Amino acid sequence: MGVIHVDFLTEANTINAAYYSALLETEIKEKIRSKRKRGGKRVAFLHDNARPHTAKTTMATISKLKWDLLPHPPYSPDLAPSDFYLFGQLKSHLQGMRFADNDAVIHSVREWICRQPKDFYEKGIRMLPERWKKCIESGGEYFEE
Structure with a gap:
């Protein structure tokens, strides 16, 4: 599939759980959907264990999206x-x-x-x-x- 999203932050910003979750729910979800030719298959999602990735907010977002989170x-x-x-x-x-x-x-x-x-x-x-x-x-x- 390749890279579906590249995010460059301004100098004043950092990635936190709210930012990351919003990114997953909007841009990344839509980009995954548009790349997939056929619907129905679940998303196997891999990211590292950075705090924004493991926060309750993020985990709830991934669950809501029904993505399968690969262990890391x-x-x-x-x-x-x-x-x-x-x-x-x-x-x-x-x-x-x-x-x-x-x-x-x-x-x-x-x-x-x-x-x-x-x-x-x-x-x-x-x-x-x-x-x-x-x-x-x-x-x-x-x-x-």
Whole structure:
């Protein structure tokens, strides 16, 4: 499916449970709906255990949306495709670049995300079962590639 939503906050804002829940109920829900060709299948949703993601408000929103929340152990960036795959690739792309302002950064990031082929994102998702297995084998400890 690829990236369906990228959110850039202004300097004065932070993500809290109310913000995140509203995002799920509006933009993300609609983007998931528009990407799916057939209705009926439930959404398997994966996010990390950041406080806004695990807050009661957010959990109630996910329940209301009838999404299946995939388990994610605390403090496990090894298990989030965005952390172990996407952000590293994006960071490599941006390395050494200089930007005139925040809008230029945003433009560059969005452009890079859009240029990635479909199989780029599928690869990150396909890596999950092996990463889960490594996490179990390491007793939940951090592991190297």
